[in-house]
Structures are given as structure tokens and as C-alpha cells.
Amino acid sequence: MADLFGNDAPAPARDDTPRDDAPLADRLRPRALAEIIGQDHLTGPEGAIGRMVAAGKLSSMILWGPPGTGKTSIARLLADEVNMRFVSISAVFSGVADLKKAFAEADKMAQAGQRTLLFVDEIHRFNRAQQDGFLPFVERGTVTLVGATTENPSFALNAALLSRAQVLILERLDHAALEALLTRAEQLEGPLPLTEDARAALLASADGDGRFLLGQAETLYNASLNQPLDPGALGAFLQRRVAVYDKDRDGHYNLISALHKSLRGSDPQAALYYMARMLTAGEEPLYVLRRLVRFASEDIGLADPQALTQCLAAKDAYEFLGSPEGELAIVQACLYCATAPKSNAAYAAQKSAFKAARETGSLRPPANILNAPTKLMKDIGYGANYSYDHNAEEGFSGDNYWPEEMAPQVYYEPVERGFERKIRERIEYWDRLREERHPRSVGEAVAQKDA
Structure with a gap:
């Protein structure tokens, strides 16, 4: 707020x-940016x-990171560092009326020379229309928006809002950061009643979440x-820590992607790890099985036809046994897929054939391979000169x-x-026979492939 001489005066001190x-x-919340850990x-x-x-000037930003990594603390300290008024709302508890009030107050303070940092926790929980409501106030500079989210902004936030804010990614706290945080707690409260091994186990159980670690310490x-x-x-x-995993959100897609890539990369250990992450976090086992069945066709195919059989058998076994016994069948299917030879030839063939079918879907097959159930159809040439392969030499007519x-x-x-090496040999054998009996058709196919 401006003083009597028109200069910017410090914002009123906030008692935190x-x-x-x-x-x-809360008692260990950082009091300066330099105290932010990790x-x-x-x-x-x-x-x-x-x-x-x-530089003394903030841009609007989205702080994206796992729980307990310091998003709220950073927002509060930013306002102090650049002498801005701090206003905090939560998308969980706030509605349109709260937003209108916050923007009206920010407008009034801006006229008096005081800038406002508007912190919106869980910003992804606002719907698209509510997110659009931020745009004019951000563009005019009425507020500097700092949003916090645990969800991937690409999916959770409007493109228009993302174009006006910088996305900054906070990392889960590593072991050193968690150790430093726990040391601060012990400096305040005294040594924890734990053996050295138990203290290490407590740090590991936090899984990068500083807030959870301090809650367990408290x-x-x-006690x-x-x-x-x-x-x-x-x-x-x-209590055992529940894995961070939203089955319909970003964590879900990240883990299934990691599982699929590990399977494709023939790493059974990593594949088993990511599958275990999903199942222990509460993922529906049948969803994992559906993805394995898909993988068996998409990334293995005929390189090992048994992969699809193994996955379908695992599905039957799980439905028959249930959890936890049936989960071993899922593990078996996962390991089989990871260690099987890989080929996406069938997948690539499907895409190419479907594309061609859409482009040439009105072309009639040659008349000689069409059935002729009526006299009229026979009279116009349906089925004429059809070569019955079983009667041909080597059981192969080579027709077009x-x-x-x-x-x-x-x-x-x-x-x-x-x-598929064996299948390739068969196709090459048939191509040689076809070339001997009908040179034109094979030559055209090769030319089409090369084109």
C-alpha cells in the first residue's frame, strides 16, 4: 500500500x-525460501x-508435485519475499462467490498500489468454467496466480490457463531431504524413540511425503x-502407509505406462515391480489382466502365440481363485510376456490393413472366389475358374x-x-511358388511394399 509520499510501503505483517x-x-513450516527442503x-x-x-517480480505459476513437498509453503513465502498481499483459497471448499470476493478485493487493493498473490490449493478441482474465470484477472495483473496441484496440469487444467502460467514441478523428497526434515523435528521435540534401523524404516515409509513423515513422528x-x-x-x-495412487488419474496412467514399457523392453523385474505397485495400491486386477492381454497381441503377437493363451488363462485362474491366490497367475502372465520374444508385426499389419480397407472399401473381390448360390450368379461368372487349393500341387494354387x-x-x-521366424519362412516359400505360377501378382506386391 502506498505511503503519504506515494512510495510503496511494506505490506502489513502477517502473523504466521x-x-x-x-x-x-505447522510448527516446522519454513519461515523463508532458504528453509524449503528438497x-x-x-x-x-x-x-x-x-x-x-x-528480480522482485513474480509470474503466475502452477506448482505441480506430490503431496507433502512444500507447495503451500512456497506460495506463502513468495508473497513475503516480493512484498505482496497473500490470499489463499481452496478449490475443495470455495465456490464462485468466494472467487468473486477475492477478485473484487484484489482489484481494490491494486488501485491502492498493493499487489495480490492469490494461492489456489487443489486448483485442478475447479471445473473448466471456473478456471476460465481466472483469465481476465490474471491478464490484467489484478492477481498473480499461484495454483497448487497433485494432478498432471496437461489433463487437469484448461489450455488457456496453462498458457498464462508457468508450470513448475516439485520433486518428491529424497532420502537426504527427509532426513533433514526429521532432524529439524528432533531438534524441536527431542530424539525419536526409535532404534537406528527403525528410524531408517520410518524415513522409507514416507515415500517422499514430508507431511506424512512429520505426522508419523508426531x-x-x-505416545x-x-x-x-x-x-x-x-x-x-x-499404520501402514497407503500407496499414492489415483486409479482414474495421473498416477494410474503413469504406472500402466511404466508397466507396458517394461514389458516391451523385456525387463521382467521392472515389469513385476510396476505391476505390484498397481495391485498393492488397490488397482482392479482384471484391469491389469486386460492390459496384459492387449500387450500379448500388440507387442508379442505371433512371435510367441502362447503369450495370449497365458494371459487368458491367468484371467480364468484369477476369476476362479480370487485374491490373493489368483494374483500369482497374473504374476505368471506378466513374467511370460516380459520374457517372450517381441513383435509388433500383427499390430502394424492391423493398422495398415484397416487404413486400406477404409480407403478401398467399395472394391469387389475377384469373381472367381465369390460363392454362387444361384443360377444367375453362376451365369455372370461368380465362382468360375476357382482353383481349389487342396487339389493343387503342394496344396497351394497361388491364385490372386x-x-x-x-x-x-x-x-x-x-x-x-x-x-515369427518360422512364419516368415512359410510366407517366403509361398511367395516363391506364387512367383513361379503367377509372376505378376508377386511382383506388384513387392513394388507396392517398396513404394
């Missing part, structure tokens, strides 16, 4: 000092946030334990089965791996 009985995570790539001198603060402090807990006793005392207006095509090209 937590109460003595506040949760541990996000140096953003808050350090060379990071995007560090550079903006040094539970231990509040007033007389003896340090070992890892077994710690596991019995604390393509429409007259269409040259023979090549869609399916088996690879030199697995069972």
Missing part, C-alpha cells in the same frame, strides 16, 4: 507464528522461483514411549485374391524372432 499446540508440521532446483539462486524473487512423540522401537515394533505401532482394381499389398511382415 503457530500456536504451541499446533501440529508438528526443491533447490526451483528455490535456489539458479531456479525459476529463485530468479523471480531476485504420533511417536505423543510417550518408554523404550525405543525396533522396525518390527514400529510397523505394528504405526485381390480386387482387380487393386494391386496385391503387403501388410504383415513377420520379424526374425521367435515363432
Whole structure:
């Protein structure tokens, strides 16, 4: 707000000092950007946030990262660092009326010379129309928007809003960052009642979530334990952490992509790990089985025809046994697919053949291979001169089965791996016979393939 001489005066101080009985995570909340743990790539001198603060001017931004990585803390501290008024709303609890009020107040403060940082937690929970409502206020500079989300902004936010805000990615806290956070807690509350191994187990259980780690530490402090807990006793005392996994959101697609790529890359260990991540987090086993069945056709195909059989058998076994016994059949199918020879020849052939079918769908097959159930159809040439392959030498007539207006095509090209090597030999054998008996058709097919 401007002083009597028209200069920018500091914004009114905000008392963020937590109460003595506040949760541990709140009492340990950073008081300066330099105290943010684990996000140096953003808050350090060379990071995007560090550079903006040094310049004294913020751009609107979306902070995207897992829970407990410091998104809210960064937003609060940004306002302090650049002398901006801080307003916080949550998309979970706020509606259109709250937004209108926040924008009206920001407009009024802007006229008085005070800029507003509007922090919107869980911004992805606003619908598309509500997100569009931010645009004019961001464009005019009424507010500098800082949104926080755990969801992939590409899917969760409007393209128009994304074009006006910089997406900054916060990383899950690594072991060193979690260790530093826990050390701060112990400096405030005293040593945790844990053995060295149990302390390491507590850090591992946080899975990169600093808020969760501090919550577990606070539970231990509040219990007033007389003896340090070992890892077994710690596991019995604390609730097991539920894996972070939204079955209909970004975590779901990230893990299924990782599973599929690991299978395709013939890494059974990684494939089994990502499949276990999904199943232990509560994914529907039949969904995983559907993806394995798809993989068996798309990435293995005829290089190992048994892969599809294995996956369908695993589906039957799981439906028959249920969990947890039936999950072993899913593991078997996963390992079979990961270790099978790979070929996408059938998948590529499908795409090429479907494209050609859409483009030439009105062409009639040659008359000699059409059935002639009526006298009229026989009279006009249906079925005439059809060569019955079983009566031909080597059980192969070598006839041309393509429409007259269409040259023979090549869609399916088996690879030199697995069972497809044998199929390739068969096709080459038939091509040689066809070339001997009908040179034109094979020559046209080769020319079409080369084109």
C-alpha cells in the first residue's frame, strides 16, 4: 500500500507464528525460501522461483508435485519475499462467490498500489468454467496466480490457463531431504524413540511425503514411549502407509505406462515391480489382466502365440481363485510376456490393413472366389475358374485374391524372432511358388511394399 509520499510501503505483517499446540508440521513450516527442503532446483539462486524473487517480480505459476513437498509453503513465502498481499483459497471448499470476493478485493487493493498473490490449493478441482474465470484477472495483473496441484496440469487444467502460467514441478523428497526434515523435528521435540534401523524404516515409509513423515513422528512423540522401537515394533505401532495412487488419474496412467514399457523392453523385474505397485495400491486386477492381454497381441503377437493363451488363462485362474491366490497367475502372465520374444508385426499389419480397407472399401473381390448360390450368379461368372487349393500341387494354387482394381499389398511382415521366424519362412516359400505360377501378382506386391 502506498505511503503519504506515494512510495510503496511494506505490506502489513502477517502473523504466521503457530500456536504451541499446533501440529508438528505447522510448527516446522519454513519461515523463508532458504528453509524449503528438497526443491533447490526451483528455490535456489539458479531456479525459476529463485530468479523471480531476485528480480522482485513474480509470474503466475502452477506448482505441480506430490503431496507433502512444500507447495503451500512456497506460495506463502513468495508473497513475503516480493512484498505482496497473500490470499489463499481452496478449490475443495470455495465456490464462485468466494472467487468473486477475492477478485473484487484484489482489484481494490491494486488501485491502492498493493499487489495480490492469490494461492489456489487443489486448483485442478475447479471445473473448466471456473478456471476460465481466472483469465481476465490474471491478464490484467489484478492477481498473480499461484495454483497448487497433485494432478498432471496437461489433463487437469484448461489450455488457456496453462498458457498464462508457468508450470513448475516439485520433486518428491529424497532420502537426504527427509532426513533433514526429521532432524529439524528432533531438534524441536527431542530424539525419536526409535532404534537406528527403525528410524531408517520410518524415513522409507514416507515415500517422499514430508507431511506424512512429520505426522508419523508426531504420533511417536505423543505416545510417550518408554523404550525405543525396533522396525518390527514400529510397523505394528504405526499404520501402514497407503500407496499414492489415483486409479482414474495421473498416477494410474503413469504406472500402466511404466508397466507396458517394461514389458516391451523385456525387463521382467521392472515389469513385476510396476505391476505390484498397481495391485498393492488397490488397482482392479482384471484391469491389469486386460492390459496384459492387449500387450500379448500388440507387442508379442505371433512371435510367441502362447503369450495370449497365458494371459487368458491367468484371467480364468484369477476369476476362479480370487485374491490373493489368483494374483500369482497374473504374476505368471506378466513374467511370460516380459520374457517372450517381441513383435509388433500383427499390430502394424492391423493398422495398415484397416487404413486400406477404409480407403478401398467399395472394391469387389475377384469373381472367381465369390460363392454362387444361384443360377444367375453362376451365369455372370461368380465362382468360375476357382482353383481349389487342396487339389493343387503342394496344396497351394497361388491364385490372386485381390480386387482387380487393386494391386496385391503387403501388410504383415513377420520379424526374425521367435515363432515369427518360422512364419516368415512359410510366407517366403509361398511367395516363391506364387512367383513361379503367377509372376505378376508377386511382383506388384513387392513394388507396392517398396513404394
